[in-house]
Amino acid sequence: MRLILPTDQSPLDVLSQSLVKASPALEESPLASYNIRRILYGIPEGVQELPPLRALPLESCIDFMGGINFNKGCYVGQELTIRSHHHGVVRKRIIPVVFYPNSSNSEEVEIDLSYDPSSPIATELDTPTCLVGSSIVDLTPRASKASGNSPFAPSPFASSEPAEAKTSVASRPIGSIIAAVGNVGLALVRLEQFAAPDAKPAISVPNSQNNLQHYICVRGFQPFWWPQPEE
Template sequence: MLPRLRHYVTAAVTYRRIGSLLASAPKTGLYAEQQRQRGLVRVEGDEAADFLQGLVTNDIRHLKGNTSAIYCLLLNRQGRILYDSIVYQPSHNTFLLECDAARASQLERHLRMHKVRRRLEVEDVTADLSVWCVFDPAPDKMQLTQLSAEALYMNPKVQNEVTLDLAGDFRDVTIVEDPRVQQLGHRLVVPAATQSLRELLLGVKENTTNHTFRSLRYRLGVGEGPEELPSAKSLPLEANCDYLHGVSFHKGCYVGQELTARTYHTGVIRKRLLPLVFSENASEVSPDASVVDERGRAVGKVRACLGCHGLGLLRVEECLGAEKLTVEGHVVQTFRPYWWPLQAPKSKASL
């Protein structure tokens, strides 16, 4: 029987809203959006924590019960990304691994393959549970398209507090802050039968698509899922896993750890996932289209596009220093996300 997901909350939860892009930008309020493209795999048993510790890039010991979550990756033996995940711990020996819904069954098989004789259960529970996010989308799309690339980013020094008013029965709900970037808001794991959060959250607008949150992710430069982090091809540090608090360099061995650790300690990460801001709608841009500088040199590739926003795996130094970037004739800009460290963690890093 699936364990009940409990999260005891007070009457209100303080939520840090995104700083305004411009003084004249309207206050859009908080949005609630079901993440239909995300699934969940449950791992339960006395040995579950030790089992996951040997498979994920982050340290499972950082979890503090059902009040927190961690971001992590699962790698192949060559150190390439197989799955990106947010891990929840609804009870002491129970963990929920959020992943791309289309690959949840594959993740279940992957975990079972490594289970061997450990005393634990692994089950795809995507049909039983769903993931929602609650976030501030910032100004609407029309206003965002009128801003310069630099203005598209929230000023991290300007933060206002708003209150996320909670109501209703939360006995079967887990609510945590998104562990990647503060401006991604909160994530909720609720029973799949939940069609609306209106009875749980007061004053929150609901979206019927995933486009608003996806656009926010692109503006922040955060990748997710196999389309943006191609399976068995992407590298953890190029996907900013270190900047997103998704990898521990002190926990010990895990599958794929050697290449990641060696690159971090001795190498230079020349390419990273960066936000793209197009001068016009670029939804028709081809997957893996080349990003070209003013000299005609390819300096990266597009990973995803939605309207005027997208993600690209780019050569950081070349792209940030370029006078002009284009993709299939579209003018595009990129810049360093504000949430990146002001200085790289190592003196040898190129950022």
């Protein structure tokens, strides 16, 4: 629930008494809790996460939220939006991500989509300051093509075309961080490259002790509310 009110009123002032007195009692949550919840759901908002004249509606998942009328024309970016929609290929999307320490352990690390204030990332880094705007790179250089075995599949939202061959970590960013709170955030990612089975997305950050660069890993998740393709 989201309410826009004058500064001298709280949600409890305007909601019906039957709702306020319902069991369990309704309590006003802090803005930080709201932001964490919407980030976990993969929902961007505001000019920092959706910069005017730069953010594209389909990449920002606004079509999934019912925010685009595909029968209406004559708005800024309409031609690109409608063309991408009818082609059925959206190469980039905003998704929720989790940050976790990079490890030399070759075994797969189990990561859940959850906010953990005790995470080493949350306790050692001021993520809203040092991660937002950072590029995501793939730490696994490879020359093979990405396969369709993806955590975002089956999905019509990634390109069916083969991904470009990867030859080095710095060859091309596969995404960027647009929001971060503790160990979770939102990222605009290239779906095909980001979801490749052998990809290891990561961000370079300075070490607080010696100022040398090191990597933290990024795990992305497909929001549960995304529409699924028809069988």
